[in-house]
Amino acid sequence: MNWFIRFLTSSIGQKILMSLTGIFLILFLTVHLIGNLQLLAGDGGESFNLYADFMGHNPLIQFISIGNFSFIFLHAILGLLLWRTNKAAKGSTYAVKATKSSSYSSRNMAWFGIIIFVFLVLHLSNFWFKAKWPGLVDPVMYGDVEVKNLYSLVEVKFSSLPYVIFYLVSMIVVGLHLSHGFQSAFQTLGLNHKKYTPFIKGLGTAYSILVPLGFAIIPLWMYAKYAFNL
Numbered sequence: 001m002n003w004f005i006r007f008l009t010s011s012i013g014q015k016i017l018m019s020l021t022g023i024f025l026i027l028f029l030t031v032h033l034i035g036n037l038q039l040l041a042g043d044g045g046e047s048f049n050l051y052a053d054f055m056g057h058n059p060l061i062q063f064i065s066i067g068n069f070s071f072i073f074l075h076a077i078l079g080l081l082l083w084r085t086n087k088a089a090k091g092s093t094y095a096v097k098a099t100k101s102s103s104y105s106s107r108n109m110a111w112f113g114i115i116i117f118v119f120l121v122l123h124l125s126n127f128w129f130k131a132k133w134p135g136l137v138d139p140v141m142y143g144d145v146e147v148k149n150l151y152s153l154v155e156v157k158f159s160s161l162p163y164v165i166f167y168l169v170s171m172i173v174v175g176l177h178l179s180h181g182f183q184s185a186f187q188t189l190g191l192n193h194k195k196y197t198p199f200i201k202g203l204g205t206a207y208s209i210l211v212p213l214g215f216a217i218i219p220l221w222m223y224a225k226y227a228f229n230l
């Protein structure tokens with residue numbers, strides 16, 4: 001047990017946990033985006049509301065959701081700890097060299113993470129909390145099934161231009177965080193290979209552009225629908 005605690009409190013152990021939780025969150029983001037794209041289905045929110053209701057009641061999804069929140073928390077705490085360790089090591093020649101040759105994204109990972117955390121607090125209080133707390137979202141009927149009308153909640157939020165701009169800026173930050181985080185996670189786990197590394201890098205770049213873009217299209221489209229009566 002001692003070796004396990006030593007591993008978790010060591011810098012390499014923390015980096016490995018950062019990578020594993022990061023990869024889990026990358027998978028979560030993909031599923032979340034696919035689910036949210038149903039907001040654009042043009043069916044008045046029926047498919048999105050039924051999907052959200054299923055996700056909100058399925059026991060396996062509820063279990064994964066607890067893991068999701070724990071991993072977000074762990075990822076954020078470990079990120080801050082590693083940031084502090086790296087700052088403390090800044091005096092060493094190695095750290096100075098690494099800083100000079102590193103990319104804009106890699107140098108600002110902690111700041112991007114902090115901005116994403118602030119985004120998440122607002123995002124969860126506006127959507128997740130309202131979805132979970134009884135009586136805060138109007139119900140809607142599909143046949144004889146009654147579900148919460150989360151679509152209309154999202155629609156109201158994205159009819160505010162400042163809110164839409166806040167989402168767009170946050171998605172740029174998510175993209176920057178992912179552009180370094182994706183390949184860095186695989187590198188930390190030792191999945192470095194002449195043959196596969198360029199593929200992982202390419203996949204990371206594509207992912208960090210396409211996923212935030214997919215998220216950004218939702219508020220943009222919903223605002224356009226509201227502003228131009230589409």
Ligand code: HEM
Pocket residue numbers: 029032036052055056064065066068069116120123124127128131132150154167174215216218219
């Ligand atoms: C246009 C963009 C987005 C929309 C419309 C959206 C919408 C929602 C909604 C409606 C919920 C509540 C669902 C429910 O609990 O029934 C939710 C939950 C959540 N969202 Fe988003 N989301 C967006 C982007 C993001 C992004 C970029 C992130 C992360 C960086 C994120 C992280 C989360 C998390 C962690 C939850 C809680 C999930 C859980 O219950 O495990 N969302 N989102």
